[in-house]
Amino acid sequence: MTFAGEWLLIDDVDGTRSAAGQMAADLTLLDEVAGGAPPALRLYTWHAPALSLGRFQPDDDVDRAACDRLGVEVVRRPTGGRALLHGGDLTYAVVFRRPRGAAGSVDMLFRRLAAALVAGLAQLGVPACLGRGAGDVGPACFSAARGADLRVGDRKLCGSAQLQREGAVLQHGSVLCRRLPVDEADLLACTDDEARRSMRVALRHRTVTLEELGVPVEPEEVGAALISGFAQTLDVKWRSRVT
Amino acid sequence: MEFPQDLRYSREHEWVRVEDGRARVGITDYAQDALGDVVFVQLPEAGADVAAAATCCEVESTKSVSEVYAPVSGTVVEVNDALEDAPEQINEDPYGDGWLFVIEMSNPAELDALLDAAAYEAFVSEP
Numbered sequence: 001m002t003f004a005g006e007w008l009l010i011d012d013v014d015g016t017r018s019a020a021g022q023m024a025a026d027l028t029l030l031d032e033v034a035g036g037a038p039p040a041l042r043l044y045t046w047h048a049p050a051l052s053l054g055r056f057q058p059d060d061d062v063d064r065a066a067c068d069r070l071g072v073e074v075v076r077r078p079t080g081g082r083a084l085l086h087g088g089d090l091t092y093a094v095v096f097r098r099p100r101g102a103a104g105s106v107d108m109l110f111r112r113l114a115a116a117l118v119a120g121l122a123q124l125g126v127p128a129c130l131g132r133g134a135g136d137v138g139p140a141c142f143s144a145a146r147g148a149d150l151r152v153g154d155r156k157l158c159g160s161a162q163l164q165r166e167g168a169v170l171q172h173g174s175v176l177c178r179r180l181p182v183d184e185a186d187l188l189a190c191t192d193d194e195a196r197r198s199m200r201v202a203l204r205h206r207t208v209t210l211e212e213l214g215v216p217v218e219p220e221e222v223g224a225a226l227i228s229g230f231a232q233t234l235d236v237k238w239r240s241r242v243t
Numbered sequence: 244m245e246f247p248q249d250l251r252y253s254r255e256h257e258w259v260r261v262e263d264g265r266a267r268v269g270i271t272d273y274a275q276d277a278l279g280d281v282v283f284v285q286l287p288e289a290g291a292d293v294a295a296a297a298t299c300c301e302v303e304s305t306k307s308v309s310e311v312y313a314p315v316s317g318t319v320v321e322v323n324d325a326l327e328d329a330p331e332q333i334n335e336d337p338y339g340d341g342w343l344f345v346i347e348m349s350n351p352a353e354l355d356a357l358l359d360a361a362a363y364e365a366f367v368s369e370p
Contacts, residue, residue: 055301055308056283081306100369105277106307148306162307165298 003039003096003112004235009227011240012044013219019050019075019086026093026172027078034168038239039096041230043223049087049180051187052077054161063189070182079161079172081148085184088209089174090219092117092226098169106162110148112234113171117150117158120229121175124215124222128152148173155208175222178211244367245272247338251354252363253314255296258338259357262345266315266354269342270302270333273367278304281333286322287344293319295353300343302333313346315353321345 010029017025022044029040050073053062061083067074072085094113098104103112114130121128131149150158160173185200210217216225230236250258256274260267275281283303293299293313300311322344326332333341348354358366 054303054306056285056303078308079306080303080308101367102277106279106305106309110305110307160306164307164309166310 002235005237006038006239007230007236008038008040009238009240010040010042011223012042013090013223015044016047017044019046019048019052019073022046022050022091023052023075023077026095026170029093029095030078030163030165030168030170033095033097034166039094039236041227041236042093042095043219043226044091044093045219046086046089046091048073049085049182050075051184052084052086054081054083055079055163057082061188063187067187070186072182072187077161077172079163079170081159081161083184083188084159084174085180085182085187086174088178088180089176090222090226091172091174093170093172094230095168095170098164098167106164109162109169109171110160113160114148114150116230116233117160117173117175117226118229119233120226121150121157123225123228124210126152126157126210126213126215128157131156152208152213154206156206157208157210157213175226176207176209177217177219177222178209244276244364245338246360246364248360250338250360251314251357252360252366253312253357254366255312255314256367257312257314259314259354260338260342261354264348264351265320266317266346266348267342268314268344268346269337270311271363272337275334275337275341278302278307278309278333280304281330284326284330284333284343286324286326287319289319289322291319293317293346295350295356302330311343314357315346315348316350317346317348319344320347 128150131151148160158175163170190196256271281304285301287299295316298310299313
């Protein structure tokens, strides 16, 4: 399988879209690729904290009152997986035509794109690798490092999820740059304070940020490393699009 | 990889078993293998009208959501509710207990556009 060729590069690191607008932008790119447009990589940040839920994640996983109180927008992702708090992360979205045969399997696609992300993170001095641990599947995405995710040691640094539609694939994911004053434990429904405390402890133990690794955390610098990783690993040539 | 001879296949990797003028539909062994472990299925509503090649169902596996298309047009008359509690049946028995839904066909001639087992096997074997 090859990804080689010309890709659109869309820099939305200073974007001002709402959380729903970010998801809509990713879906628009997917539809464009399904319609014959070239593959694309979009990098973006979130101008305010937002909690994204997986496509089929139950609504009652979320503590809506807490989200409202803390000013966190809740948005539904078109992709799979569980809840993820955005705001301290750099998000990437990759869209491309699904390759035929075994190269187009979910697992193989996660692996190929992980190689690009790993190469990019290596340029920041981060020794990430693809997570294979099953872990518990709780409501918070980052509480378990699964096959789609990158970890450093046994702690998760980057979670990713996919949507496959009309022969095209959207994969987006978040690289944890720094922690926010709130975390998923403040925003997800918990039976009691002890459950909330346990979730927070698990999140802290099972995740790591670039800041905690002592490497650059500014989105522009992290984004440049990821762009380089994609180019180097997938033999991509970039064509920029101003949004 | 299994390709049962008595089924018809879409290029989007659904299978059809014709039963008394109705089409029982699932995803192929090839498709379930490509998806990996299925953890959730959103089935169409019984009574829904579906059009050939239109999205009518979604499957989640390993943090990936994939659309499933109706291989023929008609009305959904039965859905496999057992998948709600046991979506892994799609992986374990894609041509049996892992079926998705049954369509009362409005245009059975659409079956002619589907592939037979040999043609589908050749299709998925193309480089």
